[in-house]
Amino acid sequence: MIEWAMHLLLGAAIGTLGGIFGIGGGLIAIPTLVLMFGMDQQIAQGTTLVMVVPNVMLATWRYHQRTRILMRHAAPLAVAGLVFAWIGSIIAVGLDPDAMRIGFAIFMLVLAAYTYLQMYLHKPPPSTELRHPWPWLMVLGSGSGILGGFFGLGASVLATPVFSTVFGATQV
DSSP: OHHHHHHHHHHHHHHHHHHHHTSOSHHHHHHHHHHTTOOOHHHHHHHHHHHHHHHHHHHHHHHHHHSOOOHHHHHHHHHHHHHHHHHHHHHHTTSOHHHHHHHHHHHHHHHHHHHHHHTTSOOOOOOSSOSSOTHHHHHHHHHHHHHHHHHTOOTHHHHHHHHHHTSOOOOO
8 A cells, every 4th residue: 555655745846857858757757767766777767758759748738828939940949859769769779777767877977967957058038930941850850869868768858958058049
């Protein structure tokens, strides 16, 4: 009984934080499953991918209700992300779990540093029009997809900060 309560509490925390920050919750769930539940890195990443699907679907629906998601922006990101997530996942399942854990930690530190620095760098105000033409969205989708497939995270973990800082979209 207490185990179910812990899982529900963890799921609620991950889902809430994922919805607030526009991520599926993998950044929180993977370290938790590895450190608190003793899973190896690949099992934690795979488990998180299953958990992330309903979170992402619900969050996408809620964001789309508030601010229209422009398909001309989302489609190139999605197509490239899907293809490269598949490639990243093929690479990831063949690697050593300890090496994956180190790589995941380094990725999180680099992402945190990038996001933190963006708060202090001068940038033009956000807009619905992108600063770069749509083919560059496929480059972003490819990079996000391969990292998402490799680390078992939703592509938004990389795409959201780059989409807002480099392309000029709003954080929402």
